[in-house]
Amino acid sequence: MAATVAESYVPRRARSETIRKAVIYAILAAIALLFAVPFVWTIATSFKTIPDSVNVTLLPHPFTTSAWREVWTQYDFKRFIENSLFLAVVITACNILIGGLGGYAFARLRFPGRNVLFLLVLGTLMVPDQLRLIPIFVMLTHWHLIQTFRGYILINLVTATNLFFMRQYFLTIPKDFEEAAKLDGAGYFKTFWRVMLPLALPAIAALAILQFQGTWNDFFWPLIIFGQGSPHLYTVQLGLAELNFSYSTLWPEIMAGSVIAILPILAIFLVFQRYFVAGAVAAGVKG
Amino acid sequence: MTATTVTNTAVPRSSSLSGAKIREAAWGYAFVAVPMTVFGLFFLYPFGYAMYISFFKWGILGKAPGTASVGFHNYSEVLHDQVFHIAVKNTLEYTVGVLPLEMAIGLLMALVVNQAVRGRAFWRAAFYFPSLASSVAMMTIALYLGASDGLINKVFGTTTPWFSTAGTVTWAIVVLNAWTTSGTVMLFYLAALQAIPTDVYEAASVDNTGRWRTFWRITFPLLRPGHFFVMVVFGIGALKVFDQQFIASNGTGGPNNSTQTLMLYIYREAFGVFDFGMAAAAGTIVFIGIFALTVVQWLTVGRRDAT
Numbered sequence: 001m002a003a004t005v006a007e008s009y010v011p012r013r014a015r016s017e018t019i020r021k022a023v024i025y026a027i028l029a030a031i032a033l034l035f036a037v038p039f040v041w042t043i044a045t046s047f048k049t050i051p052d053s054v055n056v057t058l059l060p061h062p063f064t065t066s067a068w069r070e071v072w073t074q075y076d077f078k079r080f081i082e083n084s085l086f087l088a089v090v091i092t093a094c095n096i097l098i099g100g101l102g103g104y105a106f107a108r109l110r111f112p113g114r115n116v117l118f119l120l121v122l123g124t125l126m127v128p129d130q131l132r133l134i135p136i137f138v139m140l141t142h143w144h145l146i147q148t149f150r151g152y153i154l155i156n157l158v159t160a161t162n163l164f165f166m167r168q169y170f171l172t173i174p175k176d177f178e179e180a181a182k183l184d185g186a187g188y189f190k191t192f193w194r195v196m197l198p199l200a201l202p203a204i205a206a207l208a209i210l211q212f213q214g215t216w217n218d219f220f221w222p223l224i225i226f227g228q229g230s231p232h233l234y235t236v237q238l239g240l241a242e243l244n245f246s247y248s249t250l251w252p253e254i255m256a257g258s259v260i261a262i263l264p265i266l267a268i269f270l271v272f273q274r275y276f277v278a279g280a281v282a283a284g285v286k287g
Numbered sequence: 288m289t290a291t292t293v294t295n296t297a298v299p300r301s302s303s304l305s306g307a308k309i310r311e312a313a314w315g316y317a318f319v320a321v322p323m324t325v326f327g328l329f330f331l332y333p334f335g336y337a338m339y340i341s342f343f344k345w346g347i348l349g350k351a352p353g354t355a356s357v358g359f360h361n362y363s364e365v366l367h368d369q370v371f372h373i374a375v376k377n378t379l380e381y382t383v384g385v386l387p388l389e390m391a392i393g394l395l396m397a398l399v400v401n402q403a404v405r406g407r408a409f410w411r412a413a414f415y416f417p418s419l420a421s422s423v424a425m426m427t428i429a430l431y432l433g434a435s436d437g438l439i440n441k442v443f444g445t446t447t448p449w450f451s452t453a454g455t456v457t458w459a460i461v462v463l464n465a466w467t468t469s470g471t472v473m474l475f476y477l478a479a480l481q482a483i484p485t486d487v488y489e490a491a492s493v494d495n496t497g498r499w500r501t502f503w504r505i506t507f508p509l510l511r512p513g514h515f516f517v518m519v520v521f522g523i524g525a526l527k528v529f530d531q532q533f534i535a536s537n538g539t540g541g542p543n544n545s546t547q548t549l550m551l552y553i554y555r556e557a558f559g560v561f562d563f564g565m566a567a568a569a570g571t572i573v574f575i576g577i578f579a580l581t582v583v584q585w586l587t588v589g590r591r592d593a594t
Contacts, residue, residue, distance in 0.1 A: 020498070024399050024402050024404055025404065027395070027399050028399055028400075028404065028410050031395075031396060031399075031414060032410065032413050032414075035413060035414065035416075035417060035466070036413070038428050038429075038432060039428075041428075041432065041438060042428050042431070045431070054436045054437075056438060056441045056442075098321050098322050098325070099322065101318040101319075101321070101322070102318060102319050102321070102322035102323075104318060105314075105315045105318035105319045106319065109311055109312070109314060109315035109318065110308070110311060110312065110315065111311065111312035111313075111315030111316055112312060114315065117319060117323060120323070120326065120327075120331065121322070121323075121326060123330075123331070124326045124330035124331065126578070126581075127330045127331070127333070127334050127574075128523075128527065128570075128573070128574055128577060129527060129550075130527065130549065130550060130553055130569075130570045130573045130574060131333065131334060131337045131570040131571065131573070131574045132329070132330065132333045132334075132337070133553060133554070133557065133566070133570060134337055134340055134553075134557055134563050134566050134567040134570060135332070135333035135336035135337045135340065135567070136329060136333055137557065137563075138336070138340065138349065138563065139328075139333070139336075154325075154329075155325075155329045157321070157322075157325045158321070158322045158325050158326075160326065160330075163322055187314075188310075188311070188314035188318075189314070192318075213419055216421070217419075217420075217421040217422065217423075219421075219422060219423050219530045219533075220529060220530065220550075223533075224558075228558065236421075237421055237423040237424075240421075240423050240424060240427060241423050241427075241533075241534055244427055244430070244534060245537045245538075251431055254427055254431065255427075255428070255431065257424075257427070258424040258427045258428055259424075261420075261421045261423060261424035261427075262420045262421060262424045265419055265420060265421070266416065266420070269412070269416060269419055270412075273408070273412055276415070276419065277411070277415070277474060
């Protein structure tokens, strides 16, 4: 009796399992296809001629790299890439160093007013860009830092999210390391620089990748600070927007510019995938 | 009586002020000096400064020396401005449209990626990547695909330029941004799914509950903290929408104000007509709105989830 129940039960279970698997893979493939088509289409178009760019054919006919050459030289993307890279590297380095120093102090050093100051750090998360836009523009104008890289770097030296992220990581490191350093006679800065910062390498990697991506993709603040008449300071995103506005039917060139805007982040993502995922969730969990 | 309490607290405190503690505190202040200066100058001070500016007639060159405050004049101008009403309506329509869509797609992706499927890391990466790509590039690609002679119209045999038609642009951007944000939503749902204890599912399988019922009766309700987290974070994010509308309209907010959003309205007041007082007033109004929403959120659902 018991055996017959089990026998009739198992095949049904197995069949429903197969159906379940098929449904899951169908969903996966459908989403992936839907997500991939625009990217594939973009790359294909960047190798097309202008008349060919409105045809519904995937393969370019004729195949040409002229859009890429024009984007690089005539539309100045070489300079935009240099500008974007410079800003992203400098700002990422500043965020690691300053966010790391602040995060370490809030995690480990005791000083009067620490909790109040830390509340202020978290309070910055409540101030939206809608509100900061006008006063920051006015301040940078007063200080003659509008239309300069220095102005953009200054307002991006460190974010509360990055400082908080470093603090949380330092809290997980056992105190033994610092005590050993102290016994060796190391001061606070040396302990931070030689012991704690190297131990926080996984956190630094996640922070660096997300900050680089954030600065590379930033459109709003470069538009405010460089957009009012400084084309030589344009980042890739500003340059791409400008290309869109000025030559709205040059699809091969515009698509080549879009690939340039996306490609570095794709490359970094493919290499450092797990840091992206860890960082995004940790940065989000703070609220 | 008072004297004893004073000495009681004063004695241990003064004895604890050893040299080592002072040194530690000094280094603490030194380490937080730069970040606190940055936060003070570019977050906390602007908070008050924006409100100050909002009470003046303030142009590109600042306020004329010695001019008096205009009181709430800028606020009443903003609140009576037809274009501001349209910006509020567009932004809310966008938010109400995009939020359920990105949550549904993000949850669906999290559910399938959370299964024991082959190449999990690949699928997860493929779904997440559009969230990392630049918003300008994604909008540019969408403009190309959605142009009157673009791929989407060729496939469906239509000729609507989806991003430059007043009636369709908001919804076209909703679809675009659902695509470019659902990957991040997926990550948060994955974290929330993994926080559900497995014995709950074991109990369901003992009861022989069907998969569909298991999802709606067990998984979905248990994801409640995840739902609310995503709603708050992505809801507030959606209220900031700017890049897509700016690119679609060349910064004008057209056609027919159909791409006016709150952020674009503030931008245009500042850099279109150079009325910084109006722009600051609009920014303050938006801040108050976001703050009120956050407080209501926290009081109604956040507190229950915290316990």
